Amino acid sequence: MTIASLDATSRPSVGHLLVRKEDEDEFVLGNPDTGRFVVVPEAGARLIELLAAGHTVAEVASILEEELGEPVDVVDFVEMLVEAGLLDEREAAGETPGEPAEEADDQAGRGKKKVKYWVVSKIPPWVVKPLFGKAAWTFYVGCLVATLVMFVADHSLLPSYEDAFVVTDIVLSLLITNVVVMGLAVVHEIWHAFAGAAAGVRSQLRLERRGIFTVLETDLSGLWALPPGKRYSPFLAGMAFDSVVLFVAVAPRFAWSRGWIDLDPTMVRFLAMLVLSQVGKLAFQTMAYLRTDMYLVMATATGCKNLHQVTRLSLKKRIRKLSPQEQAILRNADAKDLRVARWYRLLYVAGIVWMAWFVLNFVLPAAKVTLGWASGVMVGAPPLSFYWWEGILLVCFALVNLTAPLIIAVRNRLRARRAAA
Template identity: 65%
Template structure:
């Protein structure tokens, strides 16, 4: 940790200072994705630090400009505590995913007007096919591609993982197109384990330039969904012939992509659409403010939570009044999805695997298949718990 005093000179040449709203500025390192929101005086202090002024000199200069005493040392310590200025800054800026290093001109055509028209066209055409041919809509049975349940779930898990990686790569491509580095990490959203592309550097850009990277994953998901539905639509009308096995695999892909796109609309889980909404409304901490405002309705807040809500940006408080409805709607949708898809699939899978384990000879092929299926189920349950424990350990280490 850097030790500061009145004679300290801060290395802030790597920081950006950008006005976010009328009375707020974003200060941070776009390479590491670490940002803080400061008032106009804070932004001016960073400019003075960048000009080579010591902490004391910057405070004196700003006091002469405003006529009021300024605690520049306290502000500098805030930047250090936030991780914007520290001894590991250079190493942290080097830790970016290789996809981020792709030149912007290579991937920029994937996110131009023509590309976004194509993405939107794929999604709208798919929705039309679902309306015209209801049999194409996904059901939980589409998970089971083969009569062998273990083989079906193995294939489904592999496909879901590959398509999820593609979704995140598209986020990274979109970030690279606007010059923002990214990192891929394992996180959770509610009860769901997720891969996440960290594009925190987008907050260094004007709001209008953030929407493309935020929506990029849904764009490629719409293309994959169309590519899986269109052949089945053509087959159902007798225009083409498809093997039965391929039809079932395409149905499984449709289920995966519909679930993924629906998941991204769950703004209360801080998904892609949440980022779009937060940007459009100009909010800084909408998710936490909304959660705490709802929690306050049913139980008392902890002292630290009460302070967060008390000091929240007025804009966040205003938006949270109607965002609560979306938050609650998301919770209801997650329960619905669990009842309609997750639990029926788990019931079939667990029933089959337990029957095999107790009925098949130990160490036989079918016995191992049943064990593999139970392992998949346990992984789905324990992975979000692992992420929670990991994040808490990291938070404690950061405080220490």
């Protein structure tokens, strides 16, 4: 792109951009307001430093040429910042930066939309910091360890797909299960946002797709402005919450199975449903190939920048020829990404196998029961009767769950096309 008002005399407004050293010769350059970050060489960080000091484009080019011994296209660099979403054209031309107008929908740049941060992101850090201190994390880990011990001691506590049905009425069971699961999913994401707020990072909640699953996702792009060590707590916060809920669901059933307490049968089944939900969520987060919470932890720990795409393309080229653009991505990939991808691809393939197993052992059996019951009711019940409408409702529910990931995939592809245009 070319910005008509940007020339040698311009003084781009870059003072609001964050510059942080990431590696020996790499720097993270980003705009915390829009959540957009890029990695630049040391020369790029020096360029921003000079612009922030008030130098014009021509002065910066002259200083850098003297320091580096070769010419630097400052105008092209500033235009790149605009394309990356770190600056808008007014800021590039030297106007005072205002409120962030737009941000990319995700790392692939799928369309643009107004920045809308949830109220939770405005919570002062001191309010939520106790939830993520040493004592809190000791509690979270303790809940997970205690739960694993109870699972080992009593295998009957392990979940089964049948646990999704709390009562004999399938429609009511699915209603209860889905309301509870969705409610816990929202709190899971809010816990990510709380941890982000504790670290001083704003957040945004959105609907996304991971493989065949429809998921809620907390956008914490601002974490990339923080040192790696400060990112782990927000990344793991959702799993910490899930571990507490899992412990709360397993402990009463463990005590009940040993006759220590008395529980109503419906409560036992409800707790079993919670166990199924939370085990599924925690297992899902370990599927790094879907860019889940554990993927972010692993990418941060290894210092990778584009591990998922590099791994996917390295596997894809074994099956069919890559496009010129894909070949260029692999050719220009960071050395760390290429090195880690050699073993990460094993986790990638294992994740695909796990998802297939989960579908065969949980999704399809549950769908078979649901659709079988619905079809039986619709055939046997009088048309327009209560049970007939229950069957219709179940079919609609199943269709929504099956088609939601496809709808989101189409939405993302359309946004990508609009962004490319």
